[in-house]
Amino acid sequence: MQPFTKQVLQIIQQIPKGKVMTYGQIAQYAGSPRGARQVARILHSMSTKHHLPWHRVVNAQGKIVIKDEETALNQLMQLEAEGVYVKAGMYVDLEKYRFKRDIVPMEEQDRTL
DNA sequence: ACGTTGACGACCA
DNA sequence: GTGGTCGCCAACG
Known part of the structure; x- marks a missing residue:
């Protein structure tokens, strides 16, 4: 399993209850800022296994x-x-429910998604 | 090894 | 708001 894949799985597991993350966010935190599609692909194939809270990803x-x-x-x-x-x-209202890590890149803070 | 695919994202008309 | 293109890169056949 690729490090990226493993990272993605771990990050998803860290999303707290009542919060959501976007594919792009997860990809970025996993070390592949442009890897949103890979995140999607991973969920598509891994969701049933790994008891993963995939539903918190939009x-x-x-x-x-x-x-x-x-x-x-x-x-x-x-x-x-x-x-x-x-x-x-x-x-879902991202402004309200989006989960952010403790450390967020400044560029992302400026952006008003 | 190589071509295609895809729970996506950003950008443009 | 809609609809289209292009880039991305791991997984799959």
Whole structure:
């Protein structure tokens, strides 16, 4: 298993209950700022295994964009069960629920996602 | 080894 | 708000 993959798994496991992270964030923290797609791919193949809180991961728009309807619905339910309100259209409020590490790059702080 | 794929992201019209 | 292109890079066939 690649170090990047391992990092991604660890980071996801560190997301606290009631918070969410974006694919891009995770990729960046894992050491591959442009590796958002790899994060997605890892989840796609590893979600069922590794008892992973994958439902706390959404895209940069705070939206759940999973193709499989059942999986997406499952994610939505798990988020709301943790107190994360999911708006119509499957959007979550990133400003409110986004989880940030203790140390965040300055560039990211300026950015108003 | 090589070409394709993809739970994405940023940018532009 | 919508819809399109391009880049990214590990996993897969």
